[in-house]
Amino acid sequence: MSSIRFDGGKVSLLLITVFIIMVIIIKNSHTLQRFLVSQEIRFSTAQYEIASTAHFDVKYLPIDEAYVPMVAAVAEDARQSVSEMFGKQPPERTTLIIYPDSASLARSFGWNKNARAMGVYWGGSIRILSPAEWLKEPSQEVFVRQGPVYHEYAHLMVDEVTRGNYSRWLTEGVAQYVEKRLTGFEFASPAARDGEFTLYSLRQMDKDFDALEESVAYWQSLKIVEYIAGRYGEGAVWQILRDLGDGYQLDGAVEKTLGLSYERFEEELFVFLEKEWTRRCKI
Numbered sequence: 001m002s003s004i005r006f007d008g009g010k011v012s013l014l015l016i017t018v019f020i021i022m023v024i025i026i027k028n029s030h031t032l033q034r035f036l037v038s039q040e041i042r043f044s045t046a047q048y049e050i051a052s053t054a055h056f057d058v059k060y061l062p063i064d065e066a067y068v069p070m071v072a073a074v075a076e077d078a079r080q081s082v083s084e085m086f087g088k089q090p091p092e093r094t095t096l097i098i099y100p101d102s103a104s105l106a107r108s109f110g111w112n113k114n115a116r117a118m119g120v121y122w123g124g125s126i127r128i129l130s131p132a133e134w135l136k137e138p139s140q141e142v143f144v145r146q147g148p149v150y151h152e153y154a155h156l157m158v159d160e161v162t163r164g165n166y167s168r169w170l171t172e173g174v175a176q177y178v179e180k181r182l183t184g185f186e187f188a189s190p191a192a193r194d195g196e197f198t199l200y201s202l203r204q205m206d207k208d209f210d211a212l213e214e215s216v217a218y219w220q221s222l223k224i225v226e227y228i229a230g231r232y233g234e235g236a237v238w239q240i241l242r243d244l245g246d247g248y249q250l251d252g253a254v255e256k257t258l259g260l261s262y263e264r265f266e267e268e269l270f271v272f273l274e275k276e277w278t279r280r281c282k283i
């Protein structure tokens, strides 16, 4: 077998080529992730029917056919109203998959933990649990208010605006904020239920969101976004997302938009959160 000799010039050319390819992949990882997810969906839902509306490809099994017009109408409304709040043009087309039961929805993203989820946003597409599983009577009003579509579409817009540069708590906070504004839905406060004082630091929220007590972590996410919108104006929330889209880290985006250090922001935020928590405990 003949040996291959690398002289210095060839090795550095190879390294430079690998480096350039890596930079291209990292810079386009958001686009690449979306492409991979769309390919995975094509493969895993090949047996699903497709109903195409103005801006959605709704994939479903025949058992859920009766729900497709309602889901599609609500999705179109969510696209319009959610993107208006963000002040950004939404994507032209989105795939929305209706899974017939919780098990198939959970299996679709390989996640046992959140088997109770009614909807999931991942890589540009929205997956929802069939309304047949939880809607007692076929009411579009109830589906709008209690269903996952506005919430998941808000996750999609966060992903769009930030180009994938966001933390879990921020997207959960913004999605709940948008959902509450547009549909009135809000989870019950965990403070009213157990009263115990357990707030997480921003660092814990950033690093371990999925390991935290879910109801507290979600409640706190919403309250942080409400705090920013209430104290600095809703425009500050959208500006922070745009800054993330420009490549800022969250602390830099907060400092730039709100005009104070991240540490000072956290101090002021916690004064607000403690008040909110105590107020809720008294209700």
Ligand SMILES: [Zn+2]
Pocket: 151, 155, 171, 172, 175
């Ligand atoms: Zn969510």
